[in-house]
Amino acid sequence: MIVFIARRLVISFFVLLAATVIMFVLTALSGDPLEDLRQDNSPNRAAKIADRTERMQLDDPLPVRYLSWLGNVVRGDLGVNRDGHDVGVMLGDALSATLQLVVAATVMAIIIGIVIGIVSALRQYSGFDYSVTFAAFICFSLPVFWVAVMLKQYMAIEFNNWLKDPSIPPTVIGALALLGGLVFGALTTGDRRRRLLSFAVGLAVTGALFTLLSVTRWFADPGFGLPLLLAISLAAAVGFTVLSAGLNPRGPLYAALGAAVIGALASEVLTPVLSDPTWLEIFGLALVTVAVCAGLGYALGGLQRRQAVSAAVLTGLFTGGVIFVDRMLQAFNDYSAAVRGRPISTIGARTPNFEGNFWQMNLDSASHLLLPSMALILISLATYTRYSRASMLEVMNQDYVRTARAKGLPERTVVVKHAFRNGLIPITTLMAVDFAGVIGGAVVTETVFGWEGMGKMFITALDQVDPMPVMAFFIVTGTAIVVFNMIADILYAYLDPRIRLS
Amino acid sequence: MTLNAQAKGPGASTDPQGMTIVARTQGQMVRRRFFRHRAALAGMIIFGFVVILAFSSIGFLGVPGWWDKSYLGTGALVNQGRPTLSVVPQFLGGDGLHLGEHPFGQDNLGIDYFALTMRGAQQSLIVALIVGVVATTVGTVVGAVAGYFRGGAEATLMRLTDVMITIPVIIIAAVVGQMTGKSGAVALGLFLGLVLWPTLGRLVRGEFLSLREKEFVEAARAAGTSAQRIIFRHILPNTVGVIIVAATLSVASAVLLESALSFLGFGIQPPDTSLGQLINNYRSAMTVRPWLFWWPGIFIIAIALSINFIGDGLRDAFDPRQTRVRA
Numbered sequence: 030m031i032v033f034i035a036r037r038l039v040i041s042f043f044v045l046l047a048a049t050v051i052m053f054v055l056t057a058l059s060g061d062p063l064e065d066l067r068q069d070n071s072p073n074r075a076a077k078i079a080d081r082t083e084r085m086q087l088d089d090p091l092p093v094r095y096l097s098w099l100g101n102v103v104r105g106d107l108g109v110n111r112d113g114h115d116v117g118v119m120l121g122d123a124l125s126a127t128l129q130l131v132v133a134a135t136v137m138a139i140i141i142g143i144v145i146g147i148v149s150a151l152r153q154y155s156g157f158d159y160s161v162t163f164a165a166f167i168c169f170s171l172p173v174f175w176v177a178v179m180l181k182q183y184m185a186i187e188f189n190n191w192l193k194d195p196s197i198p199p200t201v202i203g204a205l206a207l208l209g210g211l212v213f214g215a216l217t218t219g220d221r222r223r224r225l226l227s228f229a230v231g232l233a234v235t236g237a238l239f240t241l242l243s244v245t246r247w248f249a250d251p252g253f254g255l256p257l258l259l260a261i262s263l264a265a266a267v268g269f270t271v272l273s274a275g276l277n278p279r280g281p282l283y284a285a286l287g288a289a290v291i292g293a294l295a296s297e298v299l300t301p302v303l304s305d306p307t308w309l310e311i312f313g314l315a316l317v318t319v320a321v322c323a324g325l326g327y328a329l330g331g332l333q334r335r336q337a338v339s340a341a342v343l344t345g346l347f348t349g350g351v352i353f354v355d356r357m358l359q360a361f362n363d364y365s366a367a368v369r370g371r372p373i374s375t376i377g378a379r380t381p382n383f384e385g386n387f388w389q390m391n392l393d394s395a396s397h398l399l400l401p402s403m404a405l406i407l408i409s410l411a412t413y414t415r416y417s418r419a420s421m422l423e424v425m426n427q428d429y430v431r432t433a434r435a436k437g438l439p440e441r442t443v444v445v446k447h448a449f450r451n452g453l454i455p456i457t458t459l460m461a462v463d464f465a466g467v468i469g470g471a472v473v474t475e476t477v478f479g480w481e482g483m484g485k486m487f488i489t490a491l492d493q494v495d496p497m498p499v500m501a502f503f504i505v506t507g508t509a510i511v512v513f514n515m516i517a518d519i520l521y522a523y524l525d526p527r528i529r530l531s
Numbered sequence: 532m533t534l535n536a537q538a539k540g541p542g543a544s545t546d547p548q549g550m551t552i553v554a555r556t557q558g559q560m561v562r563r564r565f566f567r568h569r570a571a572l573a574g575m576i577i578f579g580f581v582v583i584l585a586f587s588s589i590g591f592l593g594v595p596g597w598w599d600k601s602y603l604g605t606g607a608l609v610n611q612g613r614p615t616l617s618v619v620p621q622f623l624g625g626d627g628l629h630l631g632e633h634p635f636g637q638d639n640l641g642i643d644y645f646a647l648t649m650r651g652a653q654q655s656l657i658v659a660l661i662v663g664v665v666a667t668t669v670g671t672v673v674g675a676v677a678g679y680f681r682g683g684a685e686a687t688l689m690r691l692t693d694v695m696i697t698i699p700v701i702i703i704a705a706v707v708g709q710m711t712g713k714s715g716a717v718a719l720g721l722f723l724g725l726v727l728w729p730t731l732g733r734l735v736r737g738e739f740l741s742l743r744e745k746e747f748v749e750a751a752r753a754a755g756t757s758a759q760r761i762i763f764r765h766i767l768p769n770t771v772g773v774i775i776v777a778a779t780l781s782v783a784s785a786v787l788l789e790s791a792l793s794f795l796g797f798g799i800q801p802p803d804t805s806l807g808q809l810i811n812n813y814r815s816a817m818t819v820r821p822w823l824f825w826w827p828g829i830f831i832i833a834i835a836l837s838i839n840f841i842g843d844g845l846r847d848a849f850d851p852r853q854t855r856v857r858a
Contacts, residue, residue: 044690048697052706059709166843170835172787172807174794175828178814186818469701473791487702488795491709499706507697 034519041511052503053095053496062087062111062494085111085495098500107504108497110490119486120501126378127475127482131467133398134405135460141406142413143456148216149414150421151444156215161414168411173470177404177477181375184400189371195248202239209235251358255297258355262289262348269343274336275441281337284329288322288341292348296355303356305386311353318345357395360388364396372396376479401478408470409463416459421452454524461510461517468506561772564848571844574837581833585652588645600633600643613822636822638813647804648826654805656834658720658789658798663782665724670731671774675762677732678739689736695729704788708797716799723785731777738770772849779842786835806831 061067062085066078081087086094101108107116149161197205213231217224242248253261266285267276274281296303302310322345323338330337365372367389368380374397383393424430425448433447434440472484479485483502490498522528555563565571588598613636635644677688695703703726711722742748743766751761790807792798799805804812806827813823 040693044693044697047690047694051694052698052702055703055706055710059706166836166839167832170783170787170832170839172790172794172810172828172831172835174791174807175810175831178810178817178824179828182817182821465699468699469791472701472705473795476795488705491705492796494709503698503702506699506702510697510699 037515045507045511048507049500050095053500054091056496056499057091060494081111084109084113107501110498111493111495116497116501119498123481123483123486124505126480127471130401130480130482131471134402135409135467138406138409139413142410143417146414146417147421150418152216152218153422155218160215165411165415168407173404173408173473174477176407177474180400180403185373185375188373192248193370195246197239197243202236205239206232206236251361253355255293258296258351259293261351262293265289265347266344270340272445273340274333275439278331280329280331281333281340284326284337284341285344287325288344289348292345296352315349318349357388357392360392364389364392373399375400378480401474401480404474405467405470409467412463417456420455421448424448424452457520457524458517461513464513465510561848565844568844568847570840574840577833578837578841582656585649585656589649591653598646600646635826638823644823644826648830651804651806651809651827652830654716654799654803655786655789657716659782659785661717661720662724662727662785663778665721666727666781667731667774667778669725670728671735673728673732674735675739678736679743679762692729692732704792705795705797708792712798713800715803719798734773734777735770738773739766742766742769776842776846776849779838779845783835783838783842786831790831
C-alpha cells in the first residue's frame, strides 16, 4: 500500500509539472498582455508599458519566464499579477470564498442525489423512475449560466417582490398540490387503487400545507415554534429508527424519541445561550448533543444497542440542525428590514457594511449562498442520481442480496445493510471525477453571481493574459484533482476487498 | 442486406411451423434497436429539425435561405420588439398559427432575433460538430496506437493523456478559446477538439487492450497481416459502438462547453455570434425583453437534450447484452 501511494505521488508530481508547462505556455501565448495599454492615451503610456513589461518579464523568452515562475513557486512565492498585487494573498481570499460555495453545494448534491438515485432504483420502471431519468437528462443538457440567470430573475428578484405580500394564489397552490400528489402516487407501488389513494393523500397534504402557509402569511415571518419543532424532530426520530434499526423491538425507537424530545425542550431552555452564540458554542452544543444521545441510546438500546446509539445520535444532530435553521428564520424579520425587504441576494458573498448578531450574519451568508449553490447543485445532482441508481440496481441483482432475502431478512435490512453500503462504493470514485466538473461550474456561477472566488480570479487573469493568477488557480485545482483521484483509488481498495492496489 | 436475403429465402421455405429464425447483420440489429428507442427517435427528429431550420432559414456560405431578414441588418422596432410568433389557434382564444414579421422578436437595435438566433445556432452547431469529429479522430488514433503497440508508445501517449486530464476541461478550453475565438467557429472547434480527446483516448485504449488478446487477432497476426490492417480491419470495427456513443455524447457536451465559453467571453467573438454569446449579450435585458434571453437558451437545451437522447439510444442499441428496449 505504501509503495503504491509513494509511486502514485511521484508519478502525479511529474504529471502535474508537465501540465503546468502546458498551462503556462498556452496562457502566455493566448493574447497580448499589453492590449489595454496600447489603446491608452495618457501621457505616461510608455512608462506604463515599460513598467508592466518589466513586472511580467515580457522581454524574456518563454522558457525563462516559466523557469523563474517555477523557481519562485518552489520557494513558496506565487508571484505578482500584472498590477503588482501579491497572488498568494489574492489566492487565499478567493480560495476561502470558493470553498464556501463548492463544499456546501457538493455535500447537498451528494446527499440529495444519492437519496433520489436509490429511491428510483428501488422503484425501477415506476413513474417516479422515468420522471427522474428524464429530469436527469434535462439537467445534463442545461447550460449552467442560463439556469443561474433564470434563478437570479425568478428566485431572487420576483421572489423578493412577492415577499412584500406573501400570499400564494389559489392556482399555484393547486399546481403544487397536484405535483405533490403525482410524486406520492409515482412513489407507490401496487395496484391502481393504492396508487390513486396515495395520489389523493399527497394532493390533500400538499394543498393543506401551502394553504396554511399562505393564510398565516408564514413567509412574512418564518419560523417553526416549539410545537412544530417537536413534530419535525419526532418524525425524524421515527424515520431514523426505521432506517437504522426497525421499529421492533422498541428500545431504539424510545432512545430516538427521547433524543427528539430532549432536543426540542433544550431549544427553549438554552435560549440565553442561543440568543447570540459563537461558532465555538455551537460546536460545543453539538458535542454535548452527541454525548447525551449516545448515552441515551446506550441505556435504552437493549440488544440493539449499536443501532439505538446511531438512531439517537442522528436524531439529536438533526434536531440541532432544525433548531439552528429555526433560530436563523427567527432573525429573518430584522434582517429583511435591514436589507430593505430584499432578503434573497444576487451579488457577492455578503451585504456590504451589514452588522448583526450571530443569526443575522449567518442568515446573510445563507441568503447569498442560496442561489449560486442551487445552480451548482443542479449540475452535480443529475450525475449522482444516475450513478447511484445504476450502482444500486447492480447491487440489488447480486447473489448476496438474494441470499439475504432468502434467509428471511426484512426488506429494510436487505436494502440498508446489504445493498446500500455496497452500492455506495462506486460513488466514492465519482466524487473525485465530479470535482473537476464542480470547478468548471464554479467558474461560471461565480461570474454570474459576482462572487469574488477562484473562478473570477481565473477569468479576470485569463482575460488580461496574466499567467501568474492563472497558474496559482491551476496549481490548486490540479493538485486537488490529483489528490482526490488518489484518495478515491485508495478508498475504493479499502472499501472493496476485491480490488488490489499494485 | 445480402446476408439477410440469403438467410430468409431457404429458412422460410424449409420451416413448416412458421418459426422462422431471421438472421440479421450486426448493423441491422443496431438499427432495429435504435429505431425502437422512442426517446432516441424523438431526439433525432428534433435534432434534424433544428439543424435544417438553422441552416436553411438564413442561408449558409453565401447560399440564401428562405428567411428574408438578415442577422446583421437593423430595422424599425415594431411593438417594442415583442415576438410575433403565435402557436395558439384562434378557437382557443389565441391569435392563430402564424410566424408574423419577427417571430422571435427584435433586440434593442431592431435586429430580427429569429435571424440572429439562427446564426448563433449555426455557429454553435459547427463548433460542436467539429469538436466531436476532431476529438474522436485524435482520441481513436491515440487510443488505438497505445492499446495495440503497447510498450514505449503506450507509456508516452498515456502519460500525455494523464497530463491533459489533470487540467479541468473548462480551464483548458477557456485558454484555447481565448487564443482562437477571434478566428471564428471553425478554428475554435478545431483547437477545442485538439484538447478534448483524452477521455475518448482512454476509452479506446481500454477496448484495444482487451481485443488485441482475442483469438481472431492472434489468427490474423499468425497469417502475417500487417499491424495497420489488423487495427483498421479487425479491431476497430469491434470498437465502433463504443466510439460512436462517446462521440455523440461529446458533441452534446461540446454544445454546452462552447456556449459556456462564449458566455464567459472566451468563445466566438463579436461581431459574429453564437447561442452562448447571445445569452451573455442580453442577460441584462432579462427584465425588459425576456425573449432575448429565452430563445437562445431553448435552442441550446433542444440541441443538447436531443443529442443526449440519441447517444442514449445508440448506447442501448450497440449494447449486445441489451434484450429489453427501454422506453
